[in-house]
Amino acid sequence: MIQKPLRVALYEPRIPPNTGNIARTCAAFGLPLDLIEPLGFSLEDRYLKRAGLDYWPHVDITIHKNVDAFFESLAQVSRVIGCSRRGGVPLQDMQFQRGDILLFGREDTGLSEATRSRCTQITTISMPCSAGEDGLGGVRSLNLSVACAIVSHQAGSQLQLW
Template identity: 35%
Template sequence: MLNIVLYEPEIPANTGNIGRTCVATGTRLHLIEPLGFKLSEKALKRAGMDYWDDLDVTTYIDYADFLEKNPNAKIYMATTKAKKVYTEAAYEPDCYIMFGKESAGIPEEILVDHEETCVRIPMMGEIRSLNLGNSVAVVLYEALRQNGFAGMELEGELHELKWQGNNR
C-alpha cells in the first residue's frame, strides 16, 4: 500500500481533499503535527465529503515520532528544491511520499538527508508551488501508474447507455 505523508499541513480543505484521494486510491495517509486545524473541523470533512470515515489515517506528534513508528520507510520527498523530476523516481508499492506544509514545504534540515529521494513537479519559473492537493494527486498517480494501478478499476461503464464501440 502506498503512503502519503503530510508534514504539518495548515489548510483543512487541502487535507480533506487529499484524504478523499487516498480513499479513492487505497492509500494510507500520515499526518505529522502540529496541524493548522482540528481533525473535527467542518472544512476538513466537507472537502473529504463522506469518505473521511473510510480513510486509513495516522497522526504523529512530530517528525521524530513518524520516523520512530515507521523505521524502514522508503520516503520520497516532494519539494520544489529537488534536482530530480517526480517521473524519474521508481516508486515501490509500499513507499512513503511526503509533502510539506503549504506555506513553507518540507524543512531543509530534513531534505538535506534525503537528496536522492527528493522529487519535484516541473513548473514555470514564476510560480512558487502548486496547490498541495494537486501536487499529491500528480505524484501519487505516477506512483500508482508505475505499480500497475494495483487493485483499481481500470474501465468504466455508462449508467444508462452503452459505449458504441464496446461489445462487452
C-alpha cells in the same frame, strides 16, 4: 506501521481544505494517510470535513505527534520520498518502489531542511511555466492537494497498483 504498497504523509499541514482533498484522494486510490503534527487546524474543522465529504470512513489515517515520531514509526525497509518544488529528481524520472511513503511539506514553507535531509530521495513535479529562484516570472508552486494527486497517481501507476 503496517507496510502498504504506498502511503501519503503530510508534514505539518496548515490548510483544512487541502488536507480534506488529500484525504479524498487517498480514499479514491486506497492509500493510507499519515498526518504529522502540529496541524494548523483541528481535526474537527468543518472545512476539513467538508473537503473530505463522506469519504472519511474510507481513509486509513495515522496521526504522529511530531516528525521524529513519524520517522520512528517507519519500517526499516520504507523509503521516504520527499515531494518538493525544488531540488529533486523529476517526477517522470523517479523510480518508485513498493513501500514508499510520499511526504509532502507545509503549504507555506514546504519541507524543512532538517526533514528533507531525512528523506531517502526528493522528487519534483516539472512545471514548464515555473517561477525563477526569486519567485518571479511564473508559478511558484502547485496547490498541495493537486501536487499530492499528481505524485500519488504517478507512483501508483508505475507500481501497477491500479
